[in-house]
Amino acid sequence: MAEPARRGVPEATVGRLPGYLRALGQAAERGTPSISSEELAGLAGVRSTQLRKDLSHLGSYGVRGVGYDVAQLSAQIARELGLTQDWPVVIVGLGNLGRALAAYRGFATRGFRVVALVDEDPALVGTAIEGLTVRTLDQLASAGPRVAIGVITTPARSAQQVADRLVAMGVRSILNFAPCLLSVPDGVEVRRVDMATELQILAFHEQRRSLADDHAEETAG
Amino acid sequence: MAEPARRGVPEATVGRLPGYLRALGQAAERGTPSISSEELAGLAGVRSTQLRKDLSHLGSYGVRGVGYDVAQLSAQIARELGLTQDWPVVIVGLGNLGRALAAYRGFATRGFRVVALVDEDPALVGTAIEGLTVRTLDQLASAGPRVAIGVITTPARSAQQVADRLVAMGVRSILNFAPCLLSVPDGVEVRRVDMATELQILAFHEQRRSLADDHAEETAG
DNA sequence: GCGACTTTGTGCCTGCGTTCACAAAGTCGT
DNA sequence: ACGACTTTGTGAACGCAGGCACAAAGTCGC
Secondary structure, three states, X not given: OOOOOOOOOOHHHHHHHHHHHHHHHHHHHOOOOEEOHXXXXXXXXXXXXXXXXXXXXXXXXXXXXXXXXXXXXXXXXXXXXXXXXXXXXXXXXXXXXXXXXXXXXXXXXXXXEEEEEEOOOOOOOOOEEOOXXXXXXXXXHHHOOOOOEEEEOOXXXXXXXXXXXXXXXXXXXXXXXXXXXXXXXXXXXXXXXXXXXXXXXXXXXXXXXXXXXXXXXXXXX | OXXXXXXXXXXXXXXXXXXXXXXXHHHHHOOOOEEOXXXXXXXXXXXXXXXXXXXXXXXOOEEXXXXXXXXXXXXXHHHHHOOOOOEXXXXXXXXXXXXXXXXXXXXXXXXXXXXXXXXXXXXXXXXXXXXXXXXXXXXXXXXXXXXXXXXXXXXXXXXXXXXXXXXXXOOOEEEEOOOOOOOOOOOOEEEEOOHHHHHHHHHHHHHHHHHXXXXXXXXXX
């Protein structure tokens, strides 16, 4: 009953695992040794049936009539996500956002370590930020530590060539904050984070509600 | 043929509209007056059939045999997303990330305007950042401008009470950068942006590939 | 003016994700 | 030890999103 269908964790489930891990952290702080799917789902913002089905995809570690052992399930999910090791991260582009991410302590908490900072601005190269010396991409490629994950916080016009360089260095996971599409070879995964997009989606619903309100006033008045 | 099913734009489609808008901007820079679904889809990173189906949900503005008028389609999508007006935005929490967002010029480009900055740190309140005077939530609630969208960049422990205050002020759209779940009343929409989550998803796939590589070596060696 | 060609818009089908209903399995009180 | 109760794990149904095939509609050459 330990590992049923390990090779088939649905993408939607993977997307929720980090949330479960965070919720388990909250539960652990409260000191409760075990937790029911109902309660954990509440902390994670999903339905309990969804939580149980998600967990079933990575081998059931629950006890019927009791629930899940917080520490054990936490470790299991962390292992599944590959957080038992520290992934070396490089941040490319040290504008406001890049510097904010470099200073972000949440990285180090578990699973990730910023091992290099890159920028092409000659005024920045060689200076130290957050205890790391800023290098160029060339320097990183020739004499830098191995990196597994690249975070791109450059302007959009530079993002594609940065991505190409990272891929050439063997990076297969990219987190892209630049508002543009990156084209990469098969086997390289790109995730985009774009606040402009998020705001526009919010604006869509906001406008929708405004229109609904206007209509309500109209019919009422 | 102008407005068929306006009230039923699927959520997945809404999520792609900002990408189409950006792609249209690129096309406009090149000066081409019209563009085919095939080419536009390429710029946006989707299939052409998907693009056409998405656009069909907001009333067809294409010309068969020719394509879409770039300026007209751009205006149409902007209108659909509610970007013809400027939405007033407040940023709550002026740590590294909050300051980076406050300085981010991408906001102002279209549709959004940062009209207030909020922090509870007495050392910050009253000072000016990016031309705006930092206030407390109390000050904003009693004498601030109306805001439609709240951006939360506080630590996780403060996020919920900030959200409560924003909702009490009438904010119905929240963009949450804090790594926690927000509980809000019906009718309020929250979107979360969390780099830790994104990194963990990348780590999952990275580990998956590593395991696959190891297995390949093992069978090869 | 007409026919060949291009490109859009859409009905249908397939696959995935979510929810429901229920059986399996374990705990706790007596 | 046994029965009532709690909670998990999962098969089945349902709904949504994506892709294919094709008809509709317009342009361009002659």
